[in-house]
Amino acid sequence: MAVTIKDVAKMANVSPSTVSRVIANNPRISEKTKRRVRETMKQLGYHPNFHARSLANKSTDTVGVVMPSAAHNVLQNPFFPEVLRGISTKAYENRYGLYLSTGTTEEEIFEEVVTMVQGRRVDGIILLYSRVDDQIMNYLEEEQFPFTVIGKPYIHAERITHVDNDNYYIAKEVTDYLIQLGHERIAFVGGNLDLVVTRDRMRGYQQALIEAEIPFHDEYTIHEKFLKEGGRDAIAELLSLDQPPTALVVSDDLMAFGMLSHLDNMNVRVPEDISIISFNNIMLSDYSRPPLTSVDINIFQLGFEAANCLIEKIKHPNALPKRITIPAKMIKRQSCYLLKS
Amino acid sequence: MAVTIKDVAKMANVSPSTVSRVIANNPRISEKTKRRVRETMKQLGYHPNFHARSLANKSTDTVGVVMPSAAHNVLQNPFFPEVLRGISTKAYENRYGLYLSTGTTEEEIFEEVVTMVQGRRVDGIILLYSRVDDQIMNYLEEEQFPFTVIGKPYIHAERITHVDNDNYYIAKEVTDYLIQLGHERIAFVGGNLDLVVTRDRMRGYQQALIEAEIPFHDEYTIHEKFLKEGGRDAIAELLSLDQPPTALVVSDDLMAFGMLSHLDNMNVRVPEDISIISFNNIMLSDYSRPPLTSVDINIFQLGFEAANCLIEKIKHPNALPKRITIPAKMIKRQSCYLLKS
DNA sequence: TTGTACGCGTTATCAA
DNA sequence: TTGATAACGCGTACAA
Numbered sequence: 078m079a080v081t082i083k084d085v086a087k088m089a090n091v092s093p094s095t096v097s098r099v100i101a102n103n104p105r106i107s108e109k110t111k112r113r114v115r116e117t118m119k120q121l122g123y124h125p126n127f128h129a130r131s132l133a134n135k136s137t138d139t140v141g142v143v144m145p146s147a148a149h150n151v152l153q154n155p156f157f158p159e160v161l162r163g164i165s166t167k168a169y170e171n172r173y174g175l176y177l178s179t180g181t182t183e184e185e186i187f188e189e190v191v192t193m194v195q196g197r198r199v200d201g202i203i204l205l206y207s208r209v210d211d212q213i214m215n216y217l218e219e220e221q222f223p224f225t226v227i228g229k230p231y232i233h234a235e236r237i238t239h240v241d242n243d244n245y246y247i248a249k250e251v252t253d254y255l256i257q258l259g260h261e262r263i264a265f266v267g268g269n270l271d272l273v274v275t276r277d278r279m280r281g282y283q284q285a286l287i288e289a290e291i292p293f294h295d296e297y298t299i300h301e302k303f304l305k306e307g308g309r310d311a312i313a314e315l316l317s318l319d320q321p322p323t324a325l326v327v328s329d330d331l332m333a334f335g336m337l338s339h340l341d342n343m344n345v346r347v348p349e350d351i352s353i354i355s356f357n358n359i360m361l362s363d364y365s366r367p368p369l370t371s372v373d374i375n376i377f378q379l380g381f382e383a384a385n386c387l388i389e390k391i392k393h394p395n396a397l398p399k400r401i402t403i404p405a406k407m408i409k410r411q412s413c414y415l416l417k418s
Numbered sequence: 419m420a421v422t423i424k425d426v427a428k429m430a431n432v433s434p435s436t437v438s439r440v441i442a443n444n445p446r447i448s449e450k451t452k453r454r455v456r457e458t459m460k461q462l463g464y465h466p467n468f469h470a471r472s473l474a475n476k477s478t479d480t481v482g483v484v485m486p487s488a489a490h491n492v493l494q495n496p497f498f499p500e501v502l503r504g505i506s507t508k509a510y511e512n513r514y515g516l517y518l519s520t521g522t523t524e525e526e527i528f529e530e531v532v533t534m535v536q537g538r539r540v541d542g543i544i545l546l547y548s549r550v551d552d553q554i555m556n557y558l559e560e561e562q563f564p565f566t567v568i569g570k571p572y573i574h575a576e577r578i579t580h581v582d583n584d585n586y587y588i589a590k591e592v593t594d595y596l597i598q599l600g601h602e603r604i605a606f607v608g609g610n611l612d613l614v615v616t617r618d619r620m621r622g623y624q625q626a627l628i629e630a631e632i633p634f635h636d637e638y639t640i641h642e643k644f645l646k647e648g649g650r651d652a653i654a655e656l657l658s659l660d661q662p663p664t665a666l667v668v669s670d671d672l673m674a675f676g677m678l679s680h681l682d683n684m685n686v687r688v689p690e691d692i693s694i695i696s697f698n699n700i701m702l703s704d705y706s707r708p709p710l711t712s713v714d715i716n717i718f719q720l721g722f723e724a725a726n727c728l729i730e731k732i733k734h735p736n737a738l739p740k741r742i743t744i745p746a747k748m749i750k751r752q753s754c755y756l757l758k759s
Numbered sequence: 760t761t762g763t764a765c766g767c768g769t770t771a772t773c774a775a
Numbered sequence: 776t777t778g779a780t781a782a783c784g785c786g787t788a789c790a791a
Contacts, residue, residue, distance in 0.1 A: 124536030129768030195465030366707030470784030
């Protein structure tokens with residue numbers, strides 16, 4: 078059996094409550110006893126029991142991290158480990174622990190979240206995605222449980238603390254960039270349309286076309302649920318059009334990679350034949366051939382700030398909701414081409 | 419205040435212990451009361467308190483995952499998210515939760531582990547790395563705390579349950595492959611020499627040279643602590659030699675990517691001028707230019723089996739230690755070249 | 760088949 | 776400045 082507060086108390090000739098106070102560094106305990114108690118704690122190798130503490134305390138110093146339900150391969154998208162890095166860094170700074178969701182379907186994850194919340198297993202939750210009409214987000218809001226979202230909540234965005242890029246604006250900006258390069262046949266390849274990020278980026282893309290008075294083609298907008306294979310499918314579809322696009326706005330680097338590889342196999346040159354610009358600027362964007370022009374959305378910072386907001390929220394439950402916008406920046410590399418007209 | 423077992427008991431006109439038994443599905447409770455109690459549990463929205471349970475139970479149904487101390491950018495190597503995927507999958511199957519280490523220095527992580535162990539915060543631990551003379555592994559062994567290692571323990575490998583590839587053999591095999599392609603000036607670029615995996619792969623490489631009676635050059639063995647920049651540094655070093663190698667065995671895809679990119683910048687062609695073969699076969703190996711010949715070490719499976727072993731170990735603490743070898747396979751793509759002699 | 764009573768290891772309230 | 780004592784919510788021997 079492990080050594081408890083009582084063992085320490087006995088050995089130091091004090092009461093358990095005194096030991097507890099020493100742990101909490103309560104100022105009403107004399108320095109002398111503090112020293113003595115600490116000494117015997119070392120001697121006995123005492124470490125507080127986490128669960129007893131949480132039970133008495135009603136706090137766990139743990140944040141729950143909830144990943145989307147992309148059938149288990151979520152972690153294959155470098156976005157998630159990178160955002161985890163950000164969260165982890167901030168969490169460690171404040172001595173918070175990290176508890177991860179492991180389910181794969183939406184229903185599984187929902188059950189996990191309920192268990193975390195009702196079981197008082199974590200003090201707060203970070204949602205790594207935002208989707209339309211999300212059961213989990215609705216639940217957390219109803220329960221008034223502390224949580225923050227990475228991405229923009231589809232509804233009640235003013236009431237929910239969240240961290241996001243200005244995806245609408247950025248998408249418009251990169252589309253403008255392609256237009257300035259002389260492109261008019263510009264396609265948009267997005268991920269799951271249920272994700273708010275996909276919608277925002279698409280809106281930005283459309284707005285750019287409108288402002289440039291470029292006619293809008295339905296066939297130029299494609300949505301793929303699976304990023305990895307999605308790239309290949311999308312490119313096949315686009316190339317089969319009568320008038321294939323000369324430039325692509327792609328919502329995720331991973332998709333762009335798939336496209337690059339597929340285009341290479343088909344002897345379509347990037348950027349000479351087709352220009353590509355995508356989002357996330359994951360570490361490997363620089364290493365692709367050609368190096369990918371991509372929007373650096375500062376993934377690490379998204380995670381870091383989300384953790385920061387959550388911890389603040391846990392400490393001050395009544396503070397007002399916050400929206401944080403992380404700056405994003407297009408990194409020009411070599412996948413976009415000036416179109417001769 | 420949340421609804422407790424007592425509330426349910428009162429409402430269902432039974433004692434708290436009966437409710438507890440219903441939760442545990444104790445066979446000595448009549449089906450009728452079970453139904454009634456379950457009914458009121460639903461009505462009241464009862465969910466067991468995790469900490470009370472763990473305290474009474476002395477078990478947490480949680481496994482701790484400990485990442486190496488690579489100054490916070492561990493998660494940038496796709497190996498770790500992928501191994502996490504494997505762990506997560508198995509953990510979910512058995513309804514275990516995942517608790518992540520967040521520290522960055524060895525000392526920080528050690529403290530975290532002690533807190534997990536002594537605080538009874540997790541039932542077992544998975545170490546995602548194996549390094550020479552590792553403080554944490556020594557500690558876990560001394561404490562006889564359930565843990566499994568991904569990689570081969572440097573000492574006491576027979577006593578410690580672990581999951582690994584046969585890195586020595588594979589490294590020998592890929593080196594042989596290069597030799598058969600006609601290469602003799604073959605370099606080895608490894609990661610941190612404190613990692614057992616690096617040593618095993620290097621030994622395999624050396625053995626292949628010995629058996630082929632190829633003289634061994636010290637300058638052909640390079641170790642880089644940082645994978646990302648390491649690739650560039652290593653290639654610079656190798657190319658500056660009087661007799662630069664014509665082929666490379668690289669211990670990590672990430673490094674190989676860095677090399678590929680750097681070589682491209684220097685107009686050195688792969689594979690015509692230099693052949694590269696590396697390890698891990700991360701998802702993006704297929705997308706590089708040229709597609710990378712890489713050893714598929716089955717990262718997911720490493721994690722999955724490690725979790726499996728750990729859970730078994732938790733359930734049967736006295737079972738014998740186990741060593742599981744995950745098969746690996748060279749995936750030939752286009753980064754190796756037949757050298758004309 | 761069910762209930763009583765105690766223990767799990769802390770923290771917090773109230774006295775002293 | 777310190778010590779009893781009662782929670783915190785659940786599991787389980789023992790009794791009934």
